Amino acid sequence: MARYVGQRVKRTEDPRLIKGLAHYVDDIRLPDTLHVAFVRSIYAHARVGGVDAGEALKAPGVVAVFTGKDVSEKVGPVPCASALPELKVPDHRVLATDKVYFVGHPIAAVVATDAYAARDAAELLMVDYEELPAIVDPEEAAAGGGAVIHEQFGSNVAYKLTAGEGDIEAALASADRRIKQRITNQRLAPVAMEPRGVLARYLPGEQELTLWSSTQIPHLMRTQVALMIGIPENKLRVITPEVGGGFGSKLNVYAEEALLGWISMQLGRPAKWIETRRENMQATIHGRGQVGEIEVGCREDGTLTGLRYNVVADLGAYHQLLTPAIPTLTGLMLSGSYKIPAIQINVTGVFTNKMATDAYRGAGRPEATYVVERAIDLVAAELGLDPVAVRRRNFPAPEEFPFKTATGLFYDSGNYEGALATALENAGYERLREEQRAARDEGRIIGIGVSTYVEICALGPSQAMPAGGWESATVRIEPTGTVTVLTGASPHGQGQETSFAQLAADELGVDLNDVTVVHGDTAIVQYGIGTFGSRATAVGGTAVFIAIERLKEKALKIAAHMLGTDAGNVAFAEGTFSLKEAKKAAAAAGDGKAAADSDEVPEPVVPVGEGPAGALPEPETEGRKRVTIQDVALAAHLARELPPDTEPGLSATYFFEPKNFTFPFGTHICVVEIDRETGEVKLRRYVAVDDCGRVINPLLVDGQVQGGIVQSIGQALYEEVVYDGQGQLVTGTLMDYAVPRASVLPWFELDRTETPTDVNPLGVKGVGEAGTIGATPAIVNAVVDALSPFGVRHLDMPIKPEMVWRIINGSGL
Amino acid sequence: MKKAIKISVNGTTHETEVEPRLLLVHYLRDVLGLTGTHVGCETSLCGACTVRLDGQAVKSCTMFAVQADGSEVTTIEGLAGEGGSLHPVQQGFWERHGLQCGYCTPGMIMAAAQLLERNSTPTREEIRHGLEGNLCRCTGYQHIVEAVEYAATKAVNREP
Numbered sequence A: 001m002a003r004y005v006g007q008r009v010k011r012t013e014d015p016r017l018i019k020g021l022a023h024y025v026d027d028i029r030l031p032d033t034l035h036v037a038f039v040r041s042i043y044a045h046a047r048v049g050g051v052d053a054g055e056a057l058k059a060p061g062v063v064a065v066f067t068g069k070d071v072s073e074k075v076g077p078v079p080c081a082s083a084l085p086e087l088k089v090p091d092h093r094v095l096a097t098d099k100v101y102f103v104g105h106p107i108a109a110v111v112a113t114d115a116y117a118a119r120d121a122a123e124l125l126m127v128d129y130e131e132l133p134a135i136v137d138p139e140e141a142a143a144g145g146g147a148v149i150h151e152q153f154g155s156n157v158a159y160k161l162t163a164g165e166g167d168i169e170a171a172l173a174s175a176d177r178r179i180k181q182r183i184t185n186q187r188l189a190p191v192a193m194e195p196r197g198v199l200a201r202y203l204p205g206e207q208e209l210t211l212w213s214s215t216q217i218p219h220l221m222r223t224q225v226a227l228m229i230g231i232p233e234n235k236l237r238v239i240t241p242e243v244g245g246g247f248g249s250k251l252n253v254y255a256e257e258a259l260l261g262w263i264s265m266q267l268g269r270p271a272k273w274i275e276t277r278r279e280n281m282q283a284t285i286h287g288r289g290q291v292g293e294i295e296v297g298c299r300e301d302g303t304l305t306g307l308r309y310n311v312v313a314d315l316g317a318y319h320q321l322l323t324p325a326i327p328t329l330t331g332l333m334l335s336g337s338y339k340i341p342a343i344q345i346n347v348t349g350v351f352t353n354k355m356a357t358d359a360y361r362g363a364g365r366p367e368a369t370y371v372v373e374r375a376i377d378l379v380a381a382e383l384g385l386d387p388v389a390v391r392r393r394n395f396p397a398p399e400e401f402p403f404k405t406a407t408g409l410f411y412d413s414g415n416y417e418g419a420l421a422t423a424l425e426n427a428g429y430e431r432l433r434e435e436q437r438a439a440r441d442e443g444r445i446i447g448i449g450v451s452t453y454v455e456i457c458a459l460g461p462s463q464a465m466p467a468g469g470w471e472s473a474t475v476r477i478e479p480t481g482t483v484t485v486l487t488g489a490s491p492h493g494q495g496q497e498t499s500f501a502q503l504a505a506d507e508l509g510v511d512l513n514d515v516t517v518v519h520g521d522t523a524i525v526q527y528g529i530g531t532f533g534s535r536a537t538a539v540g541g542t543a544v545f546i547a548i549e550r551l552k553e554k555a556l557k558i559a560a561h562m563l564g565t566d567a568g569n570v571a572f573a574e575g576t577f578s579l580k581e582a583k584k585a586a587a588a589a590g591d592g593k594a595a596a597d598s599d600e601v602p603e604p605v606v607p608v609g610e611g612p613a614g615a616l617p618e619p620e621t622e623g624r625k626r627v628t629i630q631d632v633a634l635a636a637h638l639a640r641e642l643p644p645d646t647e648p649g650l651s652a653t654y655f656f657e658p659k660n661f662t663f664p665f666g667t668h669i670c671v672v673e674i675d676r677e678t679g680e681v682k683l684r685r686y687v688a689v690d691d692c693g694r695v696i697n698p699l700l701v702d703g704q705v706q707g708g709i710v711q712s713i714g715q716a717l718y719e720e721v722v723y724d725g726q727g728q729l730v731t732g733t734l735m736d737y738a739v740p741r742a743s744v745l746p747w748f749e750l751d752r753t754e755t756p757t758d759v760n761p762l763g764v765k766g767v768g769e770a771g772t773i774g775a776t777p778a779i780v781n782a783v784v785d786a787l788s789p790f791g792v793r794h795l796d797m798p799i800k801p802e803m804v805w806r807i808i809n810g811s812g813l
Numbered sequence B: 001m002k003k004a005i006k007i008s009v010n011g012t013t014h015e016t017e018v019e020p021r022l023l024l025v026h027y028l029r030d031v032l033g034l035t036g037t038h039v040g041c042e043t044s045l046c047g048a049c050t051v052r053l054d055g056q057a058v059k060s061c062t063m064f065a066v067q068a069d070g071s072e073v074t075t076i077e078g079l080a081g082e083g084g085s086l087h088p089v090q091q092g093f094w095e096r097h098g099l100q101c102g103y104c105t106p107g108m109i110m111a112a113a114q115l116l117e118r119n120s121t122p123t124r125e126e127i128r129h130g131l132e133g134n135l136c137r138c139t140g141y142q143h144i145v146e147a148v149e150y151a152a153t154k155a156v157n158r159e160p
Helices: A014-018 A054-058 A115-124 A138-143 A168-173 A218-229 A255-267 A277-283 A323-332 A365-383 A387-394 A416-427 A429-441 A496-508 A536-562 A580-588 A592-599 A629-638 A698-718 A770-790 A801-810 B024-031 B088-095 B105-118 B124-130 B142-158
Strands: A034-040 A046-052 A062-067 A106-112 A126-131 A157-163 A177-188 A197-203 A208-213 A236-239 A271-274 A287-298 A304-316 A342-351 A445-454 A471-477 A483-487 A515-518 A570-573 A576-579 A626-628 A651-656 A665-674 A681-691 A748-752 B003-009 B012-018 B050-053 B056-059 B072-074
Touching: A014 B088, A014 B105, A034 A115, A034 A255, A034 A277, A046 A106, A054 A062, A054 A115, A062 A115, A062 A255, A106 A115, A106 A255, A138 A287, A138 A304, A138 A342, A157 A323, A168 A287, A168 A304, A168 A342, A177 A365, A177 A698, A197 A255, A208 A218, A208 A255, A218 A236, A218 A255, A255 A271, A287 A365, A304 A323, A304 A365, A323 A342, A323 A365, A365 A387, A365 A445, A365 A770, A387 A416, A387 A445, A416 A429, A416 A445, A416 A665, A416 A681, A416 A748, A429 A445, A429 A665, A445 A770, A471 A536, A471 A629, A483 A496, A483 A536, A496 A515, A496 A536, A536 A570, A536 A576, A536 A629, A536 A651, A576 A580, A576 A629, A626 A629, A665 A770, A681 A698, A681 A770, A698 A748, A698 A770, A698 B142, A770 A801, B012 B024, B024 B050, B050 B105, B056 B105, B088 B105, B088 B142, B105 B124, B105 B142, B124 B142
Parallel strands: A034 A271, A208 A236, A304 A342, A483 A515, A681 A748, B003 B072
Antiparallel strands: A034 A106, A046 A126, A062 A106, A157 A342, A177 A287, A197 A208, A197 A271, A287 A304, A445 A665, A471 A483, A471 A651, A570 A576, A576 A626, A665 A681, B003 B012, B050 B056, B050 B072
């Protein structure tokens, strides 16, 4: 019986966080620590004639200055894990040598005794730049003719890729209508509230390096950094303390992470670098950055016949870990939640003089969902149909699952009509349409937007992943009966310390507070992949679940031995192993109270204070009809009366490899009203029905959905990374980059349907990115719907008041 | 040239010599070791560094320690009551899942505590406006609004 799973359990990680006692990287203090400040390029594209560190080295407190020349032969290149055919991969050194390729490109590291001294000295460094023309516009980069960023490649095209199935030409040619639309997904900045940071400590005697880093992938980072700086992997320990948000921006291996480790090894002292917000805007990965054209074919009744997306992906100057792979995820999800017989994506990935794009919450899937959900609304507008009707016409029915798409995926399970119907009812859709008509008669501008999204989650089978798609868990019961769960996932705000504890507590029949979930330390936790792609619970939670099953199998054998019977005679329930006869007898007696007594969980055996110090108590087994799992744990560690062929100890490790992705889905409905005087878009209502399979903690799921929706609202209405024509970053601080604030948001009306998956035994699909994937088109569709009387069929994001005001006031209506 | 300052932080008086350019947040974090106050933007926009200075919520990343000379400062570490009992706002954040990564949380809690002192029964809209100076990238704010509502109800019930 589930005591915890499915309940709104408040988080076990919160007390340390709300008291200000948690430790993020910058909160870790080591004696004798040196501080690093980076000198970064002020130009988007320039030749570097030389770097003069003379004055900087004389500044008070300065210990060393390292330039590209000092390290380029000693530290290996920043890794890119994507392998695409004929992909051009530039040599990405941790510090620039003869050229700089984007504003913020690190040129030198200044090391000093305190952070203020390091920054002062960084100002004294002289860099001899020869500015070169910058390539900023991705379409210009694709077209060629301008400057070539990486001269060795001859052009700015990093790769071209075509994917999809079905005869797209025939599908479009035979359609009753063909609709084309230019469509963009602007560059976004992830803006985790905690910028990146690294603390490195090399112990020359032990020859061990420890890196504390604000990362989502401690193990993958350890492997890569070990290769970069040439230290044996088992001499490098990566610890992710508290991580203040990631959203994909910390799913990477950055130059600074390797360089800090190397610096500490050179100087034999701890070295720390904490990213400033300006550095974060310049030199932490960006997301999205796609400019393309969609072409969709349909019949008069709204049935889709084919969809083509020609897109230029703005990769930036270098490939970070997954940069070129992100648009391929867009291609995979172009079927959306619809039956589309022919689909084609043509990607041109281009270099520009900007920071690299990479995985930002949703990572390629928000782009796909935006393209598809806009296409549906364009079809509806073209045919004069209700957008809801066009969606319904193209849904696969629940019995059509597993549903194969023309992008080569098999959607595991779904009931798209179920989520849509619930959302329409919760929103009062018909009534909203009536209100819209009435409001228009009064001269008010109201719009209703719908998005019926599907996403690809629980990344993923290893065949589809660059570095393994499995996840690991170790579960052990300590001699005193407390439960330790080690997960290879590395949560950073998602709350798995709680949800995994819920799972373990229920499966083992112990108290939630007796479970500790440990993560983010490569010296303690077995190898793991990390937290991204809405995978931690669906893949990592499943590993925990199966490890517990294994542990219980062993515990059952030991319990049977302790009870002097065969395992077949022993049942496990609520933390206690008991003889089946005893249970049956109690049940047969029909004495409810007696039955309740027999199920009562005895107090755990806690040896503290009992017997002489250091001695563990002897479990009493004589004549007992039941033993607790804590008794079994103690017996397993004392190991004096174990069944034959049974190892001492009570722990199990499992590496779970999923057989498929999962495909959560849902319907989001947004109602906007536009202020005629200012052009401001006001969000009046927001209704979401999400289906992420089975839910372990509804409180955490709500939190994930709400946070995701707000990042979507950011993309739809406010956020945009802007570089000017020379490649200068205009949105370099939070003064210029508009992260949504509490006051601009509506109250989210959330609901759920629950369609389980058979991809994992938990039936969990994942929810970390749903809001970011589903919401953006709902908002844009609502604004376009509002402005449709003005002849608007599409608008580019972010939809700023000025743009809207010009439409209203330029229309003459 | 260092300057002597005397600041009371969470009820304890500290006399220290600091560089005039030392930011208050660095004084709290690096000199006193109170690392619960975070730095998120260095431009007064995100509010992660919010502390109370003589009762006023201020952003400690854009103020010098010397400007706080003679003042009383309360940080997140000093908010809990006797015996470590949680402040109603802290309790609300826990009960209503008002935090995810937790980085903005100390600043958010300090700002919310001031908001409730000024207006003990705020509407949802007033809470949203009261927290405009604090950014959160994880929660989407709705649970934060609920957390502040929870704290308001609790505080009202406790002190009739």
